[in-house]
Amino acid sequence: MALLSSISSSLSGMKVAQAQLELVSNNIANVDTKGYTRKTATQSAKVVAGSTMGVTMGSTQRTVDEGLLKSFLTSNSLTSSLSSQYDYLSRLDNLMGTTADGNSLASTVGNLQSAFETFSTNVSSAASRYSLLSNAQNLTNKLNYLSTNIQTLRGDADMEINDAVNNINSLLKSIDELNTDIVKYTVLNRDGVANLEDQRDSALRELSSYLDITYYTRDTGAVVVQTSSGVMLLDNEVHQLSHSALAQVGPDNSYDSGNIQGIYVDGKDVTTRLTGGTIGGLIEIRDKTLPSLQSQLDELSYVLYKEINAVHNQGTAYPNMPSEMTGTSTFIADKATGKYTQNIRIDSGDVRFVIFDEDGNQVATTTLGGGIGFKQGTLDDMMSGVQNWLQNEAGLAGASVSMNGNGNLVINTGDSSYTISIIDEASSTPGSTQENVSLSFDVNGDGAYDTTAKGFSDFFGLNDFFVTDKTDYIYDSKVVSNKAAVGTNVNTTWSFSDSINGFDYGSITITKAMTIQDIAKQINDNPDLNTHIKASLVANGDGYMLRIESLEGAQLEIAETAGGGVLDKLDMSPSNCGYASVISVREDITENANLIVSGSPDFDSTKGAYVINAATNNIANKLASAFTSTQTFKQSGDMAKTTTTIANYTSTFVGNVASLTNTAQSSYEYQSALTEAISYKEAQVSGIDIDEELSQMIIYQQSYAACAQVFTASKEILDILLGLV
Numbered sequence: 001m002a003l004l005s006s007i008s009s010s011l012s013g014m015k016v017a018q019a020q021l022e023l024v025s026n027n028i029a030n031v032d033t034k035g036y037t038r039k040t041a042t043q044s045a046k047v048v049a050g051s052t053m054g055v056t057m058g059s060t061q062r063t064v065d066e067g068l069l070k071s072f073l074t075s076n077s078l079t080s081s082l083s084s085q086y087d088y089l090s091r092l093d094n095l096m097g098t099t100a101d102g103n104s105l106a107s108t109v110g111n112l113q114s115a116f117e118t119f120s121t122n123v124s125s126a127a128s129r130y131s132l133l134s135n136a137q138n139l140t141n142k143l144n145y146l147s148t149n150i151q152t153l154r155g156d157a158d159m160e161i162n163d164a165v166n167n168i169n170s171l172l173k174s175i176d177e178l179n180t181d182i183v184k185y186t187v188l189n190r191d192g193v194a195n196l197e198d199q200r201d202s203a204l205r206e207l208s209s210y211l212d213i214t215y216y217t218r219d220t221g222a223v224v225v226q227t228s229s230g231v232m233l234l235d236n237e238v239h240q241l242s243h244s245a246l247a248q249v250g251p252d253n254s255y256d257s258g259n260i261q262g263i264y265v266d267g268k269d270v271t272t273r274l275t276g277g278t279i280g281g282l283i284e285i286r287d288k289t290l291p292s293l294q295s296q297l298d299e300l301s302y303v304l305y306k307e308i309n310a311v312h313n314q315g316t317a318y319p320n321m322p323s324e325m326t327g328t329s330t331f332i333a334d335k336a337t338g339k340y341t342q343n344i345r346i347d348s349g350d351v352r353f354v355i356f357d358e359d360g361n362q363v364a365t366t367t368l369g370g371g372i373g374f375k376q377g378t379l380d381d382m383m384s385g386v387q388n389w390l391q392n393e394a395g396l397a398g399a400s401v402s403m404n405g406n407g408n409l410v411i412n413t414g415d416s417s418y419t420i421s422i423i424d425e426a427s428s429t430p431g432s433t434q435e436n437v438s439l440s441f442d443v444n445g446d447g448a449y450d451t452t453a454k455g456f457s458d459f460f461g462l463n464d465f466f467v468t469d470k471t472d473y474i475y476d477s478k479v480v481s482n483k484a485a486v487g488t489n490v491n492t493t494w495s496f497s498d499s500i501n502g503f504d505y506g507s508i509t510i511t512k513a514m515t516i517q518d519i520a521k522q523i524n525d526n527p528d529l530n531t532h533i534k535a536s537l538v539a540n541g542d543g544y545m546l547r548i549e550s551l552e553g554a555q556l557e558i559a560e561t562a563g564g565g566v567l568d569k570l571d572m573s574p575s576n577c578g579y580a581s582v583i584s585v586r587e588d589i590t591e592n593a594n595l596i597v598s599g600s601p602d603f604d605s606t607k608g609a610y611v612i613n614a615a616t617n618n619i620a621n622k623l624a625s626a627f628t629s630t631q632t633f634k635q636s637g638d639m640a641k642t643t644t645t646i647a648n649y650t651s652t653f654v655g656n657v658a659s660l661t662n663t664a665q666s667s668y669e670y671q672s673a674l675t676e677a678i679s680y681k682e683a684q685v686s687g688i689d690i691d692e693e694l695s696q697m698i699i700y701q702q703s704y705a706a707c708a709q710v711f712t713a714s715k716e717i718l719d720i721l722l723g724l725v
Contacts (some may be wrong), residue, residue, distance in 0.1 A: 007718070009055070010711035014704055034202065063264050068682045069201065070215075073208040074228075075675040077276035080209040082671050084160075084281030085289065086664040088153055088630030093661040095149050096654060097142075103148065108139045109650045112548055113285040113627040120620040123598035125631075131219040131283050133585065133593045140466070140584045143301050147251065149583035150294050155249040157286040158260060162245040164210050165263060171207045172225070172238045175200055177517045179222040179234075186221045194222070210275020227275040229531075231265055239265050252474060252577035253292050255287045256548060257536035281343040288539065289660065292637025294580070295540065296653050302576035304646060305466045307626045312465040313458035314424065315597035316435070318612045321356060321419035322595075327409040328461030332377060334445060335502025340383075340403055341445040345376035349437035351456040352423040352430075353386065354601055354610045355394045355413065362609040363418060364394035368427025368456070378445075386411065394418075407499060407555065409460045421601050421612070422457045430610075431603030444497045444504055450559045450567075463597065465589065468582040471499075471555045472574035477546040479635045480516060480570065486514035492564025498554035501532055510566050516546040523548065541638050546570060597623075628701070 021107035097103035102111075115135040119128045178200040185193045200223065207213055212228045225234040232239050243263045246253060253259035255271060262269035263279070276279055334341050351368040364388055369375045374385040383401040390413065398414025413420055425432035437456055440449040453459040480486065487510050495507040496671065506528030510519060519537035534551055537544040550556045556574075560567045589595045599616025603609075627646050635641040640650070 007711060007714045010708070010714060014708055014711065021387055040602075047691070048059075051350075054233075064295055068678060069204075072678045073204060073213060073215075074276075075671065075678050076205065076208045076211040079668070079671045079675045080278045081212075081276050081281035081284070082664060082668040084157075084278050085224065085285055086661070086668040088157060088285045088655070089289070089661040089664045092150065092153060092290075093657055095146060096657055103142075104654060105142055106647070106650050106654050107488065108135070108142045109627075109647055111135045112139045112320060113624075113647060116620070116624040116627060119596075120617055120624040123617045123620050124614050129593040132596060133590065136465075136585050138589065139304075143297065143580040143583055145296055147294065147301075147578070150297070151249050151251060151426070151581070152291050154253075154286050154290050155246065157282045157290075158245045159280055161263070161282050161286070164245050164277075164282070165241045165243045168207065168210050168233075168279075169238070169240045171203050171210075172234050172240070175203045175207070175223065175225065175235055176238050182221045197221075208277065208278055210277045211274060214312065214347055227270075227274060228276065231273050233265070241265055247351065251298065251581060252549070252575075254291060254536075254538055255283075256538045256544075257534070257549070260286070261524040290637075291539075291658075292541070293653075293657060295636040296639050296656065297576070298576045298578060299578040299633050299639075300646070300649055300653060301579040303631050303633055303649070305579060305583055307469070307631060307646075308466055308623060309461070309464045310436075310455060310458050311619060311622045311626055312597050313455055314622070315463070315464045315600040316421040316423075316612060317463075317595045317597050318599065318614055318616070319360065319610075320592060320594040321421065322361075322463075323414075323416045324343060324410065324412040325417050325420065325422075325462040326404070328464050328467055329409070330407040330499065331403060331405060331409070332443075332497055332499050332555060333403070340379035342379050343376060343442035343445075343449065344379055344382060345440040345449060346374075347438040347440055347452070349424055349426050349435060350428045350432075351437055352425050353389070354421045354423065355396070355417050356421065356612070358417045358419075360612060362611070365430070365610060366393065367425070367428040368713060383409070390414075391528060409462065411462070421610070422462065423600055423610075425458055430608075431605060431644045434600060442559075444495060444559040446495075446504070446559065448559070448562050457683060464586055465596070466583055467586045468579060468584070470578065471553065473553050473556050474575035474577055475556060475558055475572055476538075476550045476575040476577065477516060477572050479540045479543040479545055482517050482544045483515055485513050486510075486516055486519070486566060487514045488565045488569065490563060492566050493561045494564075494567070495559045496529060496533060497557045498532065498550050498552070498557070500550075500552050500554040504559075505529075505532060510564070514572070516544065519546060519657070541635055541640070546572070547575070548572075586684035 005387040008362070032514040060263075079263070096105060097107070112135040115128070115132040119132045122128050165339045178196055182193055182196045182200065185191075185196065202214060204223075204225070207225070211233075213225055213233070214228055215223045215225045217223050224232075226232045233241075241263055242265075246260050249260070251432050255262060256422075263274060264270065271283060274283060297725055311395050331340055331342065333339060350364050350370055352365060353368070354365045355363040357363050366372055368382070370387070372385045373388050383403070387399060387401040390396045390401065391695075394413075396415055400410070400412050400414060402410055404410050411420060423434055424437045426435050436454040436458070439453045439456065439459055441451050441453060441459075442448060443450045457463050489512060491512070492510050493507050494510065495504045497503040497505065506526055507520070508522040508526060508529070510522075514522075516537060520537055523529050523533060523535035532551060532554075533548055533556070535546065535548045538547045548556070548558070558567065558572060566572075586595075598614075598620040599612065599618050601610040604611045630643050630645055631649075632643050633639075633641065633649055639652065642652075644652075
């Protein structure tokens, strides 16, 4: 009986040693296999009826530190998020150009400033004119290029989010299938659970690169996966993510306004709850970082557009004076009559019209208020008054003043031999000081004046230097808290008009306690309005802008009851969104640099007439000073409202891009090193040490040999005994 026990014990010992050797061999063979953890198995004595009958081997176990694994997942998620942000910012930084190659945005602004200064000192030089034109085109091209590429990067990020969502769904499906196999293998006590758990951990590691995840393990061995914010991804079933990427992203497209779709789980938008991993980084880039930089670029473009045009509209090109002037500002006609019934009023100063012949001699002159007798009235009245003067007093029978099909003012002398100059003066007296007139305007034809403006020609955009193809279909407020009350002490009404639907097709009432969130809700819930316009809150820096946009892309006007004050309180005005992508030099100026204004007509008291010559540079001097004088820039993204020069604002913008890139790089490199350190620590715990495995192999080989000798000796003794019998 003892011999049989000895044979059984030695045989079990050999089997256990062989199994241990197989484990060690697998460990050594997988030393470089990613995600593989060291496998071990315990062994214990097999006791039957109080007697030892050999040894048994327990189930295969992994050498894993769950705490380290969870730390790795958290760190890996943050590393991936920072990696995505650094990748996109470094790409934008490269697009900015460098000072050394003279192609940076700051350089192009500086070059245009220098060109305006040179032009102001020698306006008769063709070279200075064409240098100015070239540098102006270089700047607008640079602005267009940067804006286009910022939106391309946002589109790339949105597409990458879409790809990440698909990969996440695939990983969740794999983890779910591994959960099923692990539970089944555990219940059936089948070998291989440890390897399945390795595969599941590898999937969790990969998943953590896309999302900030947490997990816990059920008693069955299955894991439950959710985001750190509590969005359930996998419990008893997979909760798939869904997202539809936008084909082409523009400056006016945003997640806040609903133009960019969110990421959904079980039909709920969870975009704002996904903060880590590649997806979290891409959302940050797409919805915050790049829009912030775009808004700064748009603000720069708008201030440049506004300030240069305001000055350029004060002068007249000479000798290429125009016989026809077409405005860029769009006005709304009454839908029923087709008439322009909005009132316009001259509050101070007067507008002088001067007609010159082809030799530059004055043919006729008058003022809008003093001569024509129009100080206030409708746009139609004003146009009729100017046209009557041109035809009857100036002797230009073919002259016309009207709105074209786009709602732009057109003044035409009807004879290319006769040109027109428009000058704002302090009074109706010939030779008065040249200064912008002050105007009031009624945007919706109800007789009440809603807005004010400076400069007649600038108000209508009759002699712009920079142009865009934008209609004012979007209005933005200044940046405010979405929870702060914005009403005034009296209830006020906003009414809405546009170039497609006419005047006052809907209105809302704003009370004292209302927030911009309440205003947006009122608009979106109003059936008269929500088929034509949409309101949203757009994140901007430390607050939100109230954005109201025409769903039909129509010229939009917002009017307020007298004394309301909410429009002014919110600084609600046409948005500069997208200006950088569409700003350009006026087309006819690009074809003929002589159309660049350098001066304005002067009154010659000895002749009793207005004269102009090619050497006049009063407007050129003002154009140059627009770059050195301080301008007010509204809050744009992370850049606070500031008063500075155009050049300084540009430098700050360029510095912001470089600073964001450097910060992203430093953060990514630090976090990456931390993740690698955790991974190294994991490897020390879970990884394969060849020396240790070889020493274990020797032990098990010796154990096998010893058991084999016992088995052989016991068998020989048994054979002898059987032979004796």
